[in-house]
Amino acid sequence: MKDVVMALDLADDTTRDAVTARLAARYAGRPVLLGPGILAGCTGLVERFVALGCRVLVLSTGDGAGPVPPDGSCTVVEVDLPPTASMTEEVRVLDRTVRTLPSHLVDAIEAFDPQRRGLWHTSPFVTDDEPVLGRPVTGGRPASYLALEDKMLADDLWAAAGVEHAPYRICPVERAELAAATRTLATTRGVVWSGDARDGLNGGGNFVRWVRDTDDEAAAFAFFAPRCDRVRVVGFLDGVPCSIHGFVVPGAGTAVFRPVELAILRDEARRRFVYGGLSTWWDPPAADREAMRAAARRVGDHLAAHHDYRGAFGIDGVLTHDGFRPTELNTRASAGVSTIASVDPAFFSFLQAALVSGVETGLSAADLESLLPLMDAHRHGRPSAVGQGVPVGGTHSYPISYDGARLTRSEQPTGSDLVAADTPIGFFAKIDPCTLLEPGDRLAPLNAALLAHLDAAYDTGFGDLQAAPDLR
Structure with a gap:
């Protein structure tokens, strides 16, 4: 009779600290x-x-x-x-x-x-x-992992892993073919065009365009023509933008965690998406949560078997009226991974480095999934904003209050502070710490209020932005 190996309880602080110390040992004193x-x-x-x-x-x-x-x-x-x-x-x-x-x-x-x-x-x-x-x-991470983030590869990967996904078409950057694909795949809200990674990784929604009419097509084509060889066209997916994450442990399976809300806001007038923060305060229905986790496990197992993959990955998508539909793969410790890892950033940082480097961790997927109760108990999330080409004039930090619709500057401590500072590409702002959410709350409305406040205070030009609807 085989011995039964019990999973480590990494939700126990003493156990987790001991594993963290072991993973960190190769850095000590160097x-x-x-x-x-x-x-x-x-x-x-x-x-x-x-x-x-x-x-x-x-x-x-x-x-x-x-x-x-x-x-x-x-x-x-x-x-x-x-x-x-x-x-x-x-x-x-x-x-x-x-x-x-x-x-x-x-x-x-x-x-x-x-x-x-x-x-x-x-x-x-x-x-x-x-x-x-x-x-x-x-x-x-290896260059081979980075290459897997090309959005032209994602749909074949979903199919190979048995994950349900939306209809799509990959087109050369030719106006007639893109227009035909747009007509075929459009929903009531149009389509989304996403560019390839010909010249390197793209992210933050920079190579994504929302197309609803011929003017949108012309503008999107003018953007992609000098930058990409191919564009993926998919019907607009309505619902809550979200992601699900896992860790591939070589020889020991794929650990999968809990969903993360992505505060991707919509600018209806300018047909664009604006990326904000991430949050584990939101809870999808239990059946959707488990469906998302099952999809991540299949994708992780496929990455391990066919791409010799190790470590963290994330699947971005939308929880639509018909369930979760994936849109892109992040083959790294993404911002969503950092959000779930907030229960113990040191543990996850040293774990990811060890896995990608091929260092034996002594951990199994079941060991890592023992952290799920801790992730569900300790929610994390904060609204954020990236301004591109727009500075805010130095560094700013002050208490902020929220009435459910608007953020206002406070002269007294509120437990939540707005912090903003210029960066090489413009500025970055966040509410940190953020004490404005409760379990089950969506982050996106609060993130929209943050961007409206930044427009009023610093003329950042985000414009009228709306949160996506929850259709489940």
Whole structure:
């Protein structure tokens, strides 16, 4: 009779802390290089690595919104990114930036780590196939994983994994074929065109266009013609934008977690989508939750079997009147993964780095899924805004109140603060901490109120934005 192996209870703090310490051990006492990225985004990482006895150097592209690492906790080296006008352009240059650093930055890194004992711990937009300046990369991902995010590949993957998806057509960037596909697939709200990754990864909705009439077609065609070879056309999916996430554990299955709401707002007049924050406060119906989890498990198992995949992934989609329909695959620790990982960011950060690097974790999918009750008990989410090409004039932070429709600045502490700061592409704003939601609440209406407040306070130009309807 075979021995029954019991799953670890990672919802237990003591158990999880012990596993985190084991996963983090390979960093202990070694120099660590972080970035390139916004300094405020590195604050938690600096704290974790300092606690492991690491000296830390951060390649900073700007301070960003929120607290930065305390003075003396790390070495900060400023790196200038080329001018960019969108999130897509910004992430595309990160890998190239670390591999073509100017000599004065290389000198600073070599002086910081003269024995080359250090590790780069960076974002998934930096590939880990080759070392950087002779130092291994962790926290990134192989170029083969990045390539899987091309939206032209997603529908074949859904079919191979047995996941129900909306009808679609992939067209060359030719006006007549795109118009014909649009007429065939249009719903009452039109269609959505999504561009390929010919020139590199695209995200943040930058290569997505909402098409309802011939004027929309002309504008979308003018955008895609110089940037893409192919465009995917799919009927507009009405319902709650959301995502589901998992971790592929080599030889031990796919762990899947809980749904995350995506605050993707609609601009009816300008036919565009505006991306906001993410949240686990929202709860879809129980049957839909389990259907989404089953879809993620099938996709994770397919990625493992056919693409030698390891680590985190996410499926974005829409919970329509007919159920969940996937729209794109994120083969990385995406913002949605970070949202569910808020129950213990250190654990998930070291887990993801270990899995992608091929380090044996000693964990199974069942072990990881023991965290589900903790994720359901400790909700997380906050509205956010990315302004592209528009600054807010420095850094701002103040208490904010919400009456269910509008956000207003408060002169007294409210438990929720609006934080905004200029970035290389424009600005970033968020409500952090956010104490304005209860279990079951949608984030999207609150995110719409945030963007309306930013328009009124800083003339950011988001315009009239609406939350998608809940049809279930």
